[in-house]
Amino acid sequence: MKPKLDDVAKLANVSKTTVSRVLNKRGYLSQETIDKVYDAMEKLNYQPNTVARQLYNKKTQIIGLIFPTVTNPFFGELVEELEKKLYLQGYKVIIGNSMNDPEKETNYLNQLLSNQVDGLIVGTHNRNIQQYKNDNLPIVAIDQIMNEDIPIIESDNYLGGQIATQRLIDKGARKIIHIAGPDYLNTPAQRRRNAYEDTMEKYNLEPICYTVDFNIPYKDKIQIFNRMFEEQPDIEAIFSSNDLDAAIIMKLAKNFNKKIPEDILLIGYDGTQLMRTIFPELTTIIQPINQISSKAIEVLNDRLESKETLKEYILPVTLWEGSTS
Amino acid sequence: MKPKLDDVAKLANVSKTTVSRVLNKRGYLSQETIDKVYDAMEKLNYQPNTVARQLYNKKTQIIGLIFPTVTNPFFGELVEELEKKLYLQGYKVIIGNSMNDPEKETNYLNQLLSNQVDGLIVGTHNRNIQQYKNDNLPIVAIDQIMNEDIPIIESDNYLGGQIATQRLIDKGARKIIHIAGPDYLNTPAQRRRNAYEDTMEKYNLEPICYTVDFNIPYKDKIQIFNRMFEEQPDIEAIFSSNDLDAAIIMKLAKNFNKKIPEDILLIGYDGTQLMRTIFPELTTIIQPINQISSKAIEVLNDRLESKETLKEYILPVTLWEGSTS
DNA sequence: TTGTAAGCGTTATCAG
DNA sequence: CTGATAACGCTTACAA
Numbered sequence: 001m002k003p004k005l006d007d008v009a010k011l012a013n014v015s016k017t018t019v020s021r022v023l024n025k026r027g028y029l030s031q032e033t034i035d036k037v038y039d040a041m042e043k044l045n046y047q048p049n050t051v052a053r054q055l056y057n058k059k060t061q062i063i064g065l066i067f068p069t070v071t072n073p074f075f076g077e078l079v080e081e082l083e084k085k086l087y088l089q090g091y092k093v094i095i096g097n098s099m100n101d102p103e104k105e106t107n108y109l110n111q112l113l114s115n116q117v118d119g120l121i122v123g124t125h126n127r128n129i130q131q132y133k134n135d136n137l138p139i140v141a142i143d144q145i146m147n148e149d150i151p152i153i154e155s156d157n158y159l160g161g162q163i164a165t166q167r168l169i170d171k172g173a174r175k176i177i178h179i180a181g182p183d184y185l186n187t188p189a190q191r192r193r194n195a196y197e198d199t200m201e202k203y204n205l206e207p208i209c210y211t212v213d214f215n216i217p218y219k220d221k222i223q224i225f226n227r228m229f230e231e232q233p234d235i236e237a238i239f240s241s242n243d244l245d246a247a248i249i250m251k252l253a254k255n256f257n258k259k260i261p262e263d264i265l266l267i268g269y270d271g272t273q274l275m276r277t278i279f280p281e282l283t284t285i286i287q288p289i290n291q292i293s294s295k296a297i298e299v300l301n302d303r304l305e306s307k308e309t310l311k312e313y314i315l316p317v318t319l320w321e322g323s324t325s
Numbered sequence: 326m327k328p329k330l331d332d333v334a335k336l337a338n339v340s341k342t343t344v345s346r347v348l349n350k351r352g353y354l355s356q357e358t359i360d361k362v363y364d365a366m367e368k369l370n371y372q373p374n375t376v377a378r379q380l381y382n383k384k385t386q387i388i389g390l391i392f393p394t395v396t397n398p399f400f401g402e403l404v405e406e407l408e409k410k411l412y413l414q415g416y417k418v419i420i421g422n423s424m425n426d427p428e429k430e431t432n433y434l435n436q437l438l439s440n441q442v443d444g445l446i447v448g449t450h451n452r453n454i455q456q457y458k459n460d461n462l463p464i465v466a467i468d469q470i471m472n473e474d475i476p477i478i479e480s481d482n483y484l485g486g487q488i489a490t491q492r493l494i495d496k497g498a499r500k501i502i503h504i505a506g507p508d509y510l511n512t513p514a515q516r517r518r519n520a521y522e523d524t525m526e527k528y529n530l531e532p533i534c535y536t537v538d539f540n541i542p543y544k545d546k547i548q549i550f551n552r553m554f555e556e557q558p559d560i561e562a563i564f565s566s567n568d569l570d571a572a573i574i575m576k577l578a579k580n581f582n583k584k585i586p587e588d589i590l591l592i593g594y595d596g597t598q599l600m601r602t603i604f605p606e607l608t609t610i611i612q613p614i615n616q617i618s619s620k621a622i623e624v625l626n627d628r629l630e631s632k633e634t635l636k637e638y639i640l641p642v643t644l645w646e647g648s649t650s
Numbered sequence: 651t652t653g654t655a656a657g658c659g660t661t662a663t664c665a666g
Numbered sequence: 667c668t669g670a671t672a673a674c675g676c677t678t679a680c681a682a
Contacts, residue, residue, distance in 0.1 A: 002440070004674095004675055004676085005675065005676060005677095006675080006676095014652075014653085015652065015653045015654080016653090016654095016675090016676080016677090017652070017653060017654080017677080017678080018651090018652060018653075020676065020677060020678085021652090021677095023676095024677080026677095026678090027651085027652090028651055028652090029651070029652085030651065030652090033651080033652080047435070047438065047439045047440070048439055048675085048676075049380075049439060049440045049674090049675050049676070050436070050439045050440050050441040051376060051379045051380045051385065051440050051441065051674090051675080051676095052380055052440075052658090052674075052675035052676040052677090053675085053676060053677080054376045054379075054658095054676095055374075055376045055377055055380050055658050055659065055660090055674090055675080055676075056657080056658050056675085056676055056677050056678090057658085057676095057677085058658070060376065062419070069405060070395050070401050070404060070405050070408075071398070071401050071402055071405045071598070071599065073396070073398075073401075073599075076395050076396050076398075076401045077396055079395060079420075080394060080395050080396050080422055083395075083420060083421070083422050084422065084424075087421075087429070092419050092421070092433075092436070092437075092441075093419065093420055094387070094417050094418065094419050094420075095404075095408060095418055095419075095420050096408070096412075096417070097405055097408050097409065099409075104412070108417075110372070111375070111417070112417075113372060114372040114373055114374060114375045115327070115372070115374045115375050115376050115377075115659090116375040116376065116417075218598065218602040244599075244602075244603065247602075247603035248602060248603060251603065251605060273396070273543065274396065274398075274569075277543040277569075277572075277573060278569065278572035278573060278576065278604070279603070280576060329658095329659055329660085330659065330660065330661095331659080339668075339669085340668065340669045340670075341659090341660085341661090341669085341670095342661085342662085342668070342669055342670080342671095343667090343668060343669075345660070345661060345662090346661095346667095346668085348660095349661080351661095351662090352667080352668090353667050353668090354667070354668085355667065355668095358667080358668085373659085373660075374658090374659050374660065375660095376658090376659080376660090377658075377659035377660040377661090377674090378659080378660055378661080379660090379674095380658090380659080380660075380673095380674050380675070380676090381659085381660050381661050381662090381673080381674050382660090382661080382674085383674070440675090
């Protein structure tokens with residue numbers, strides 16, 4: 001059995017209160033008592049029970065992070081940044097990889113909000129969060145519309161989509177295909193697609209979208225892209241809303257005897273550290289993961305202190321000029 | 326204020342006990358009571374307080390995962406698998422990215438073991454865990470020696486190193502360089518290096534190792550590899566203990582006018598889904614992430630039930646035959 | 651400077 | 667079938 005406060009108290013011949021005071025360095029205590037208590041704690045190898053403290057304080061010092069999958073470098077790096085920064089503020093993180101499974105996500109949401117976490121940062125792409133309406137919950141969303149009361153942190157998706165499309169057009173491409181996330185998801189990321197469509201229209205070009213759920217198995221993606229190459233033999237450029245897909249497309253292009261950038265221009269999206277390091281040649285739009293995570297935490301802190309927040313925070317994107325377009 | 330059991334009880338005109346029974350579907354209850362209670366819960370939008378339950382049950386249903394960084398695809402995929410499988414068993418996960426910072430790691434270890442988690446799966450590379458000796462703690466380690474009492478789950482690092490080195494030799498390379506993790510870390514992964522050295526010796530070849538801490542910034546790695554290319558102009562093959570480093574090396578080789586595999590043979594290590602998808606040409610040793618995670622959880626469960634476990638579990642590796650060697 | 655006792659929100663025992 | 671009550675381990679008024 002693990003020793004508890006009372007065991008320490010008995011061994012040190014003091015009351016629980018005193019031990020608690022020593023533990024939390026509160027109030028006046030004689031040095032003698034302090035020493036006695038520390039001695040006892042050491043002898044018993046005492047560790048305070050976090051859960052009991054959480055119950056009393058009504059705070060867990062835990063933040064829940066719900067994201068589709070930490071396996072995608074964008075989310076991996078984002079989650080890592082969030083963890084790092086929250087750690088410095090004394091928080092731990094519970095992570096839920098929802099895999100865009102609505103049931104799993106709802107489950108996490110419900111359970112974590114049962115006093116298990118102090119706040120939530122959510123980046124999944126599902127809806128059904130009606131139940132939390134009006135509740136002024138300590139939640140912020142990243143790139144995701146949950147409901148009107150939950151602030152959204154995002155990078156400038158429209159501008160990103162515009163920069164990407166414009167670049168391909170400027171480089172002479174006319175038949176430009178866009179790989180997008182599923183359009184039933186009304187996320188801010190869809191603005192990349194809107195920007196693509198608007199820009200194409202502006203030049204009287206026909207927008208062509210292929211839709212890929214970004215966390216289906218790789219082999220399914222490969223199938224879709226292979227079909228795309230078959231259906232679009234005269235394709236001149238591709239704007240992928242995701243670097244991973246762009247990288248896969250680069251590999252597949254070879255099989256169709258298409259060279260990048262000679263035959264097909266390519267631009268991706270996200271621009272993670274990882275991709276910039278192992279695929280520096282891939283031109284892409286960089287999302288400011290560092291700023292996104294900082295802002296998300298800042299806004300969450302505001303919410304926790306019941307301060308007013310904006311509904312939406314838009315952070316700047318930048319272009320990574322590789323050689324694929 | 327969030328409603329509590331008592332509020333529900335009052336509204337439904339029953340006792341706390343009854344509400345608790347309804348909540349946990351225990352004991353005999355009249356349908357009428359059940360309905361009344363559910364009604365009240367709904368009206369108040371009641372959510373049971375997880376922390377209070379944790380205190381009573383002395384279980385949190387949380388497992389702590391401590392790994393260097395979720396940003397490395399190997400750990401990312403491992404953590405994801407662990408989370409997925411633990412979720413199905415009713416566990417949540419707290420994640421600590423130690424970044425090989427001993428202080429942060431110790432901190433996590435101490436705090437999480439303060440009744441905050443039911444068990445721990447640890448994959449970090451630091452020592453200093455003396456304090457936990459003899460304690461029969463519910464911990465398992467992945468690829469990491471913590472102390473004699475903590476079981477280790479690992480893939481067959483020696484065999485992996487052997488297969489890799491042998492392959493390079495079979496393909497005709499003689500001057501073969503190995504990129505290894507820092508050797509002050511006495512981890513099972515060092516057996517890859519041992520295997521490399523043994524195999525080289527067997528063929529009377531001189532082993533040459535470059536040491537790279539795997540979570541230093543990318544630009545520092547690039548510096549080290551550039552130096553390597555300068556110092557070793559007649560290099561014929563490289564065995565990297567990490568696919569990311571292998572990928573970086575592939576990019577850098579171009580700058581030195583070295584073609585892979587024509588001029589330099591290359592083999593990596595880890596073989597994550599991600600790398601096999603976006604770098605299928607990279608020959609590598611696949612660690613069985615799925616099996617590792619399953620075994621880790623299985624052994625942790627045994628520990629939680631105070632069953633005897635082995636000290637070490639070694640899982641098989643396989644070769645991914647790309648075109649880089 | 652230290653101790654007593656109440657309370658944080660649950661669950662389970664035991665009695666009715 | 668239902669209800670008091672103690673307990674989980676800690677913190678803090680309030681007293682001494």
